[in-house]
Amino acid sequence: MSKRFSAISFRVPVILVALLVLLSGCGENPREDGRVVIQYWDKWTGSEHQAMQDLVDDFNASQNEIYVEFLSISFISRKLMLAAAGGNPPDLAGLWSMNVPIFAANGALTQLDDLAASHDIHESDYLPAIWSELTEFDRLWGLPSTPGATGLHWNKDLFREAGLDPEKPPRTIAELEAFNEHITRFDDDGDIEVLGHLPQEPGWWLPNWAYWFGGDVWNRKDAITVESDASIAALEWMASYPERFGADELLRFRQASGNFASAENPFFNGRIAMVHQGPWMHNFIEKFAPKSFDWGVAPFPSTDPDRYGVAIVETDVIVIPRGAKHPQEAFKFLSWLQRPENLEKLCAKQLKFSPLVETSESFYENHPNPKIKIYRELAESPYASGRSRLTNIMDFNRDMVNAFDQVALQNLTPEEAAAAVQRRQGKLFDQSYRRWLKVRDARLEDKTQP
Amino acid sequence: MTRQERQRLRTGLMFISPWIVGFLVLNLYPFLSSAYLSFHDYAVLSKPVFIGTENYSDMLADELFWKSIWNTIYFAAISIPLNLIIALFLAILLNFDLPGKKIFRTIYFLPSLVPLVCLGVLWRWLLNGQLGLVNTVLRPITDTANALFGSDVAPPNWLVDPEFAKLGLIFASAWGVGNAVVIFLAGLQDVPRTLYEAADLDGCNFWQKTWHVTLPIISPVIYFNGIMSLIMSFQVFAVPYVMTDGQEGPGRSLLFTATYIFFNAFENWRMGYACAIGLILFLIILALTLLATKVSERHIYYAGK
Numbered sequence: 001m002s003k004r005f006s007a008i009s010f011r012v013p014v015i016l017v018a019l020l021v022l023l024s025g026c027g028e029n030p031r032e033d034g035r036v037v038i039q040y041w042d043k044w045t046g047s048e049h050q051a052m053q054d055l056v057d058d059f060n061a062s063q064n065e066i067y068v069e070f071l072s073i074s075f076i077s078r079k080l081m082l083a084a085a086g087g088n089p090p091d092l093a094g095l096w097s098m099n100v101p102i103f104a105a106n107g108a109l110t111q112l113d114d115l116a117a118s119h120d121i122h123e124s125d126y127l128p129a130i131w132s133e134l135t136e137f138d139r140l141w142g143l144p145s146t147p148g149a150t151g152l153h154w155n156k157d158l159f160r161e162a163g164l165d166p167e168k169p170p171r172t173i174a175e176l177e178a179f180n181e182h183i184t185r186f187d188d189d190g191d192i193e194v195l196g197h198l199p200q201e202p203g204w205w206l207p208n209w210a211y212w213f214g215g216d217v218w219n220r221k222d223a224i225t226v227e228s229d230a231s232i233a234a235l236e237w238m239a240s241y242p243e244r245f246g247a248d249e250l251l252r253f254r255q256a257s258g259n260f261a262s263a264e265n266p267f268f269n270g271r272i273a274m275v276h277q278g279p280w281m282h283n284f285i286e287k288f289a290p291k292s293f294d295w296g297v298a299p300f301p302s303t304d305p306d307r308y309g310v311a312i313v314e315t316d317v318i319v320i321p322r323g324a325k326h327p328q329e330a331f332k333f334l335s336w337l338q339r340p341e342n343l344e345k346l347c348a349k350q351l352k353f354s355p356l357v358e359t360s361e362s363f364y365e366n367h368p369n370p371k372i373k374i375y376r377e378l379a380e381s382p383y384a385s386g387r388s389r390l391t392n393i394m395d396f397n398r399d400m401v402n403a404f405d406q407v408a409l410q411n412l413t414p415e416e417a418a419a420a421v422q423r424r425q426g427k428l429f430d431q432s433y434r435r436w437l438k439v440r441d442a443r444l445e446d447k448t449q450p
Numbered sequence: 451m452t453r454q455e456r457q458r459l460r461t462g463l464m465f466i467s468p469w470i471v472g473f474l475v476l477n478l479y480p481f482l483s484s485a486y487l488s489f490h491d492y493a494v495l496s497k498p499v500f501i502g503t504e505n506y507s508d509m510l511a512d513e514l515f516w517k518s519i520w521n522t523i524y525f526a527a528i529s530i531p532l533n534l535i536i537a538l539f540l541a542i543l544l545n546f547d548l549p550g551k552k553i554f555r556t557i558y559f560l561p562s563l564v565p566l567v568c569l570g571v572l573w574r575w576l577l578n579g580q581l582g583l584v585n586t587v588l589r590p591i592t593d594t595a596n597a598l599f600g601s602d603v604a605p606p607n608w609l610v611d612p613e614f615a616k617l618g619l620i621f622a623s624a625w626g627v628g629n630a631v632v633i634f635l636a637g638l639q640d641v642p643r644t645l646y647e648a649a650d651l652d653g654c655n656f657w658q659k660t661w662h663v664t665l666p667i668i669s670p671v672i673y674f675n676g677i678m679s680l681i682m683s684f685q686v687f688a689v690p691y692v693m694t695d696g697q698e699g700p701g702r703s704l705l706f707t708a709t710y711i712f713f714n715a716f717e718n719w720r721m722g723y724a725c726a727i728g729l730i731l732f733l734i735i736l737a738l739t740l741l742a743t744k745v746s747e748r749h750i751y752y753a754g755k
Contacts, residue, residue, distance in 0.1 A: 078716050085494045102719055106495040251607050256580040394717040402702055409612065409701060424513065431508075435491060435499070443496075 035067040036329045042094030042145075043076040043316075044350075051349030052145070059336055066329045068092075077103075080321060084108050089321035091330040094145060097133035097315045102391045104136045105436060107443045110320040110327055112140045119335040129313040129384040130355040136389060137444055142317035143334050144343075146352040148278045149378035150205065150312045152301065156294040158183055158194060158273035169274075169298040171308055173212065173237065176274065176301045183273045184245065192245060192253040195266075197274040199238050200408060202260055205276060207400035208387055209234035211310050212302045217400065218388050224429050226400075226422040227415075233303070235414035238407045247410050263288045276300050282369040283351050297374045299381070309381035315355060353379065391432055396425050481732075488726035493719040505726035515727060517702055518710040519734075521616065525706065526683040529620045533679055534672065537627040541634030542660070555635070562628030570692025573622035579607030584621075609693060612701030619690055619704065623683075630675045637671030638664065669750045676746075677739055684735050687712065707731050 031037055042052060049072045056070045071090075073079055077099045083089045095103065103109050116122070123131050126144065134142050156166035162183040170176040180196030187193045195201075199209060210217050215230020225231065242250055257271065258264020261284060266272040268289040285293055299309045318334055320327050336342065340356055344363045347354050351369045353376035364373055378384060390396050403417035412420070451459070463470070488505055490498035509515050544555050564572070576583050588605040595601060608618035641664055649659045665672070687708035690699065698705040707727065715724035 081494055081716070081719070103495075106493045106719065108495045251610050252580055255578055255607050255610055392718050392720075395713065398698060398713070402698070405701055411612075411701060439496070439499075 031067055033064070035065060036326050038066055038068045038092060038326055038330050038333060039090035040068050040070045040092040040094075040318075040330075040333070041073040041076060041080065041090045042070070042318075043073065043096075044094070045072050045074075048350050051346055054349065055337065055342060055346050058342070059333055062336070066332060068333050081108070084321050084323060087323060089323050091320065091324040091326050092318055092334065093321055095142070095317050095319055097317050098387045098389075098393050100133070100141050100317060100319075101136050101389050102393070103319065104139070104141045105391050105443070107446065108322055109141045110322050110324065111444075112142065112320065112331070115327075115331045116140055116143070116335075119331065121335060121338055125338075125357060126355055127313075127357060127379055129379055129381075129386065130315050133313065133315050133386045134317060137440075139444065142319040143338055144355040145316040145318050145337070146347050146350045147313065147315035147355045147379060148280070148352060149314075149375045149384060150276055150278045150300065151374065151378050152274055152298050153267070153277045153281055154274045154296055154298075155267065155270060155272075156296060157292075158270060162273075166294070167296070169296060170301045172301050172305050173303045177240075179274070181244075186249075190249065191256075192249050192271075194270070195245070195253060195272045198241060198250065198253075198272060199276075200254065200404065201257070201266060201272055201275055202277070203401070203404070205312055205387075206404045207397045208312055209237070209404075211312070211383075211385065212300060213237070214302065214304055214307060216388070217396075218390065218429075220389070222433060224396075224422060224426045226403075226425065227418045232414055232418050235403065235407050235417055238404050239410075239414050242408055242410050247408065250408065260284075261288070268293070279352055279369060279372065279375045282371065297371050299378060302383075307383055309378065310383040311378040311381055311385075313379045313384045313386055355379075390429070391436075392425075392428060395428065399425055484725040484728055487722050488729050490722045492722035492725075494721050495719075498722065501722070505723045506730075508723065509726055509730065514702070514705065514710060515707075518705045518707045521703065521705055522684055522686065522707045525616055525620060525623075525686055526680065528617075529623050529683050530676065530679045532620065533624055533627050533630065534675060536624055537630035537675065538634055538672070540627065541631045541638055542664075544631065544635060545638045555632075558631055559628040561625045564625070566688035567692050569622065569625060570689045573618075573625070573689070574609065574693045577608035577618045577622070579605070579610065582608070584608070610700050612699070612703040615699045615703040619686075619693065622689060622693075623686075630679065633671060633675055634668065637668035641667045666751045667753075669746075670752060673742075673746050673750050677742060680738060680742065681735055684708075684731065684738075 053070055056068045060067055077095055080093045130144055130147050134140055152169055154169050159166040164179060164182060170179050183196035185193050210231040213230040213233040215228050217226050217231050218224050257266040267275045302310045320330050324330060343356060344354050348367050353372050399421045403421050406412040407414055407417050487498055491501045492498035540558055579585060585605040592603050592605055606614040608614050645663050646659060649663055685708050686706050690704040691709060694704050711724045711727050714720045
């Protein structure tokens with residue numbers, strides 16, 4: 001009896017270990033036709049995923065050397081980091097441009113300068129604001145898939161109700177606030193019924209409001225500047241909201257607003273008249289706003305009327321992780337995708353504009369979003385720029401969001417909130433910059449791949 | 451050791467070997483390597499660089515670390531006793547010999563089966579200040595109070611108000627007391643009938659019996675539930691993470707130590723720093739558990755002793 005049991009109990013762990021070994025070998029998947037299989041991960045789901053899948057299918061049908069396997073991966077930056085750490089990254093991965101600095105600084109990406117040159121891909125092919133999102137430390141780390149640019153989106157009906165010209169959006173922050181006073185109205189209970197504008201709605205670019213006040217939250221080289229005039233001015237702008245509309249009233253307003261992608265989105269249901277948003281709005285308005293929804297897009301106003309056209313430009317970036325098994329073949333797909341006709345097809349299907357300087361007229365004529373040209377002009381603006389290129393961008397953004405939060409709740413003055421971020425982020429930045437300088441040359445010189 | 455004893459030892463070891471392997475690979479190894487990495491600057495993809503105790507000195511000076519510790523202690527200090535009392539109260543009620551008691555037991559246990567992520571999503575809506583059910587229940591009460599006393603109170607905007615966000619979470623955490631209720635119930639059913647009969651003869655009422663018989667007898671169960679909820683509440687992560695959409699709540703009121711470890715490890719790529727905080731969190735939980743054991747030693751009754 002005991003002998004039989006011990007035999008079984010011995011087998012169980014052995015089988016477990018064997019299973020583990022088997023499962024861990026599942027990554028490789030050779031094809032019968034001998035084509036090189038490229039693993040490509042990207043963040044998209046739904047129609048955006050399908051748009052890229054169509055192009056992948058086109059590529060797979062266009063030649064018989066390479067086969068691209070395309071997968072939808074959520075939380076892609078985190079998973080790519082872990083896959084790379086485990087030594088098993090995909091051959092291609094779609095990140096956001098704000099992820100590029102941290103991946104590049106840690107040697108997680110393949111430098112693409114030589115590959116790009118050999119495939120006749122050059123800086124001059126792309127809009128400058130897009131190209132700068134692909135580079136870091138004077139090296140090229142990825143190529144764009146679909147870009148976006150932000151602007152003011154306004155509800156024309158709410159403009160009409162307030163007696164404003166629906167075709168004339170504000171051009172300066174002062175004008176925006178004058179409009180805001182006109183549009184905002186309260187109900188009998190003292191709750192905000194309609195709000196003209198709120199910097200926290202949707203609040204996705206809170207850390208970068210300083211751009212519209214003529215400055216930045218870092219010097220774009222080696223120091224954090226959250227206490228600069230422009231940055232403080234942005235926080236003071238935020239502070240003016242609870243003063244004018246009431247901190248509690250604003251809290252209640254925000255609580256009564258539903259998720260972004262829902263009919264309870266305050267912009268879609270006519271509770272807020274002006275929001276800072278991007279080209280995807282067309283799609284969401286079609287889905288969630290009433291049929292008669294009448295809206296426009298323009299540059300978001302700046303303090304200085306001469307700097308009209310400030311915008312945040314970002315792009316989805318396809319990178320080749322270091323340690324990828326087939327970087328040469330991966331780049332072949334990437335360079336195929338960069339052909340104007342292919343990028344235009346992808347961008348039109350995802351309702352974006354093309355990142356390339358040369359764009360065909362038919363692209364705009366056939367584009368499903370009739371307002372797409374405005375976003376493209378925003379990306380071409382001399383005042384367009386990406387988010388701060390910081391390696392700890394997530395932590396920095398959280399500190400900035402908290403600063404705006406504290407100011408909106410009237411817990412801190414703009415100066416106190418800025419000082420708190422400057423103190424913490426300044427220290428973190430100095431520390432990581434000091435450590436970076438020590439390893440910089442070795443990391444950037446390491447071109448072992450491809 | 452005789453041949454037979456050796457054979458038995460080997461059989462025994464083989465039977466628990468899945469656990470031993472699991473413990474070594476999934477617990478001990480990560481624990482030791484995180485202790486090692488806590489003395490390094492480690493960005494996951496590049497080689498760890500030894501930096502001595504810099505992570506620990508950074509931690510002492512990091513206001514967010516202290517904020518996260520404070521938030522965690524605040525949450526634990528209220529939710530542990532609250533949940534224990536609620537669980538014990540429910541268990542005592544469910545222990546009455548009433549018709550349909552099995553149905554009630556099932557009903558009270560059901561919420562514990564809800565996955566934490568669903569719990570987060572659910573409570574985010576229940577606690578919504580304007581549209582949530584909790585405030586729909588509270589509003590008539592505050593309105594009546596306002597009418598009677600001429601006051602001006604309104605139900606809180608739970609999850610967007612820093613003053614109330616943690617209370618909202620504590621409220622939501624009471625949802626998961628079902629496990630503790632079941633363990634308490636098992637303990638209650640183990641109390642010898644003879645003791646109650648003796649107490650009845652002495653003329654004790656229900657409260658006296660509860661206080662002098664039930665609680666002392668189930669004290670080991672209370673201790674066990676207490677320690678378990680201490681450990682759980684110091685590791686609180688999933689529900690607030692979902693409730694805040696992966697953020698920190700208003701004014702960072704829902705930034706807990708486990709959340710801060712997660713941010714540092716997987717978003718800021720400061721794995722060494724995250725390991726250091728993890729180790730400190732471990733030491734805090736260990737110290738509090740030892741303290742609780744020491745303090746409660748004299749008040750716990752073990753029948754075997």
